[in-house]
Structure formats: C-alpha cells, structure tokens
Amino acid sequence: MSIAKNYFYNAVYQIINLLIPLITVPYISRVLGSNGVGINAYTNSITQYFILFGTLGIALYGNRAIAYVRDDRTKLSRTFWGIFILKIITTSLTYVIFLCFLQITDQYKGIFLIQSILILAAALDISWLFMGLEDFKKTVVRNLIVRIIGVICIYVFVKTPIDLWKYVFILSVSQLLGQLTLWFYLPKTVQKVKLKWRDVTKHFIPSISLFFPQMAIQIYVVLNKTMLGYFSKTEEVGFFDNADKIVKIALSIVTAMGIVMLPRVSHTFARGDMRKVKEYIYQSFEFASYLSIPMMFGIAGIAKGFTPWFFGPGFEKTGLLICVISPIIVFIAWSNVIGQQYLMPIGKVREFTTSVLAGAIVNFFLNLFLIRYYQSVGTAIATLIAELVVTFVQLWFIRHDIRVIKLLSSAWKYIVSGIIMYSSIHFIGLVLHNGVKTTVIQVFSGIIIYVMLLVLFKSNLNMKLLLLIVGKLRIKSNKLSHRDLDERE
Numbered sequence: 001m002s003i004a005k006n007y008f009y010n011a012v013y014q015i016i017n018l019l020i021p022l023i024t025v026p027y028i029s030r031v032l033g034s035n036g037v038g039i040n041a042y043t044n045s046i047t048q049y050f051i052l053f054g055t056l057g058i059a060l061y062g063n064r065a066i067a068y069v070r071d072d073r074t075k076l077s078r079t080f081w082g083i084f085i086l087k088i089i090t091t092s093l094t095y096v097i098f099l100c101f102l103q104i105t106d107q108y109k110g111i112f113l114i115q116s117i118l119i120l121a122a123a124l125d126i127s128w129l130f131m132g133l134e135d136f137k138k139t140v141v142r143n144l145i146v147r148i149i150g151v152i153c154i155y156v157f158v159k160t161p162i163d164l165w166k167y168v169f170i171l172s173v174s175q176l177l178g179q180l181t182l183w184f185y186l187p188k189t190v191q192k193v194k195l196k197w198r199d200v201t202k203h204f205i206p207s208i209s210l211f212f213p214q215m216a217i218q219i220y221v222v223l224n225k226t227m228l229g230y231f232s233k234t235e236e237v238g239f240f241d242n243a244d245k246i247v248k249i250a251l252s253i254v255t256a257m258g259i260v261m262l263p264r265v266s267h268t269f270a271r272g273d274m275r276k277v278k279e280y281i282y283q284s285f286e287f288a289s290y291l292s293i294p295m296m297f298g299i300a301g302i303a304k305g306f307t308p309w310f311f312g313p314g315f316e317k318t319g320l321l322i323c324v325i326s327p328i329i330v331f332i333a334w335s336n337v338i339g340q341q342y343l344m345p346i347g348k349v350r351e352f353t354t355s356v357l358a359g360a361i362v363n364f365f366l367n368l369f370l371i372r373y374y375q376s377v378g379t380a381i382a383t384l385i386a387e388l389v390v391t392f393v394q395l396w397f398i399r400h401d402i403r404v405i406k407l408l409s410s411a412w413k414y415i416v417s418g419i420i421m422y423s424s425i426h427f428i429g430l431v432l433h434n435g436v437k438t439t440v441i442q443v444f445s446g447i448i449i450y451v452m453l454l455v456l457f458k459s460n461l462n463m464k465l466l467l468l469i470v471g472k473l474r475i476k477s478n479k480l481s482h483r484d485l486d487e488r489e
Helices: 003-023 023-057 058-069 071-103 108-117 117-123 128-133 137-157 162-191 197-201 204-221 223-231 234-270 274-311 318-323 328-343 350-376 376-398 413-433 436-456 462-489
Strands: none
Touching: 023 108, 023 117, 023 137, 023 223, 023 234, 023 274, 058 071, 058 128, 058 204, 071 108, 071 117, 071 128, 071 197, 071 204, 071 376, 108 162, 117 162, 128 162, 128 204, 128 223, 137 162, 137 318, 137 436, 197 204, 204 350, 223 234, 223 350, 234 274, 234 318, 274 318, 274 328, 274 413, 274 436, 274 462, 318 376, 328 350, 350 376, 413 436, 436 462
C-alpha cells in the first residue's frame, strides 16, 4: 500500500482515537463538571503507568520487528507469536501489581478498578502487527465501529455526575472491544508455529531498549496530570486535560506520518539504502512543517472564542491553556520525524532515549516549581519547554547525518503565512460574537488564507498537494460522468 494511503488511514486511525472521545467532551464537561473530568484524567494517568510497564516497548518494537521480516511468512509468524506471548507475560505481572496497588489506595478505588480494563486491552492489542505490515485500513475500520457504539452509550447512560463510573467503564470497554476485533484478521495473516522459550525471551532486551524512551515520554505526557492532581485540584486537571485533548487532535493528523514511515524506513534501512532513507526524512519534515505550523497558529487564534461554547461554563481557563501549549504541535511534529522516522528505524535508540529523557527531566523539575504558583498554566509552560528541549537535542544528534538547514529551508514560508492567518482569524473573532458559526468561519477562512499565501510564496509542496487534490476530483468527476452515460444508454 502506498505511503499516501497509509498516511490517510493512519491519520484517520489517530483522529478516531481522539476525536470520538472529543465529540463527547461538550456533553461530558457539562454533565460531570471539571471535577468529574479531572478525576477521570487523574486516575487514567496513573493507570497508564501500569500499562507502560506492562507493555514495555513492545508495541513500538513489534512494529519495527514485523517490518523487518514481513516478506517471510514463517519468520513473520514466529516473530509475532514470540512478541505477543512476551507481552501477555509482562502485562499479567503488571496487573497483579496493580491489584496490590488497589489494596493500599483509598481514593477513587472503584474508578481505578474500572480503568484497569485498559491494562487488559493493552495486553490484547495486536495493532502493531498490522502497522508493521503497513496495513492500516483494518485498524481504522474496527476502531470506527466500536468507538461510534461507545459514543452512543455515553449519551444514553451518562446523565448525572454520579454516572462518572459509567463513563469510565464505557471508554475502557470500548478500548478492549476495539482490540479484540483485530483478532478476526489474524488467521489470514500469521500461521501456527512451534515456539521455543528462546523465541519469546530474545525480544525482551530489544523491547526494553525502546521502553526507556517511552517511559521518558510518559513522564511528561502523563506525569503532568498526576503531578497537577497531587499538587493542585482535580478541577485544574480537568482544565488541562481538555486543552490537551484539543491540541492532540491536531497532533494526531501530523504525527500519523511517523507511524506510517517507521516500518517503511525500517524496511529501506534493512536493504541498506541510506540515500532513500534521508530522502524520506527531508520530505516528511517539510510535510510536518506544512501541517503543524498553521495548526499551531490556527488553534491559538480560535481558542478564546471556541472554548466557551464547546466546553461550557466554568472552562474559560482551558482557552488560555490551549494558547500556551499550542506550539508543542510544531515541536512534536518535528521530533516525531527525527525520532520516530529516523533515529528509531536506523537503530539509534540511545540518541532517541537521551533526547526524551532530557525533556522528561526538564518537565519534572519545572512542574515541581511552576504548579505550586501557576497550577495548570505552570504545567502547560513546563510541557512547552520540555518539548522544545526534546526537539533541540534531536536536531543536535543528527547534525552530521542530516542537513538541518535543508530541513528548515521552507519553514519561513509556513511561519509567515501562519502569522498572517492568525492575525486574520483573531480579528474575525474580535468582530463576531463567540459561537459555533464564528469558529467555523475562522477555520475555513484560515485554511483559505494559508493556502493562498503559500501560492504567492510559490511553495512547491503546497502546489503538489493542490494538484493532487484537483487530479483526484477530476478522476472522481470523470467516473461519475461515465456512470451517468452508461445509465442513459
């Protein structure tokens, strides 16, 4: 399957994971309030640590390992079953530790128990197999169906603040069922093989090497909410969690390319074609800049007017937080290309780990200081600086292999266009009243302004994408025309 199709399917996959829960946010924010939203975010952040330690770096390692052997079905099957059994063992041990944790905690014990369903879902997750095979369509289809059912259940069963447990249960079970549906495709993908204990254990050390960078990432992705809940109020966690959701919707569109390119670059690197690997990186980095920079300015531009009507009364602070953390869209987009698409596939795991560990350390200590004085705003600032550190360190590591100046050569066009776009949509927000209509006008106006400015700046990527879209529309139009003629005849 082509990179373009895989990108589309994985972008849809990532958006589904975030967008469908986000559809329920306006409703849930009003029904559960900032306290209920905060409790869910806080308990989920702690549960994610158990998932992290249970799955180690197996999902990311599995994606890459499958890509290496995908041309040999016997090796593919042996690799899959070895990695899967290892993950079952590690997640089972972690679940036992989680049950011990429940015995010593007094707060939100019932909610924690429901959240533990996510640990079971992680154990049964085999999406890494299909991603390694560059077959993203299956993961999209199954997620879409299950998540839509979950949304319907939320609107039907969650009616009052005391229904928080129902909300958590629906989200957790939806995740579990989503993972189970992929198993229907398994018999056609892999075969039964006899395994030795060595076939399982040989994957442990390589997955551990990918566990450390994931652990570091988790520190400043999840620990933010844990520390905010510990040092501040659950309401502040609710404000930050909602802002985080909005920003991650934009990120899911950009970083989808990373998951698509990891198996492709791994496969290319395994063949020894470094020239092609570098070519992929230059193209991916420009594409990431093309998308992430306008998203950063766009989200910041609509945040103030968007927040009141979307989240409802009491969430005004979320708008400020969105503005503060919006630049991480660009930083993560860039580090995703460098880390996920270059350092990881070519085996430079140590450099990748060092970069995210640096960000995690910065994030932890800034949180210790800033949360006490600025609460959720302090967490947002710490997150922003941490992501900047990660990107800078990764750029430093690749400076001898990849021409950094070439990577950033077109960025000025996107930045200038983004600033003008931001000014325009911010002005629209000042003139018009806050509401759905205003946000829609701002979004479409921003897209048109950005694309037209890049036409003036003669952006090659912009022109290629416009020609691609026009070509697809022409093909579709021709097909419809031929169909009409056939029907008339």
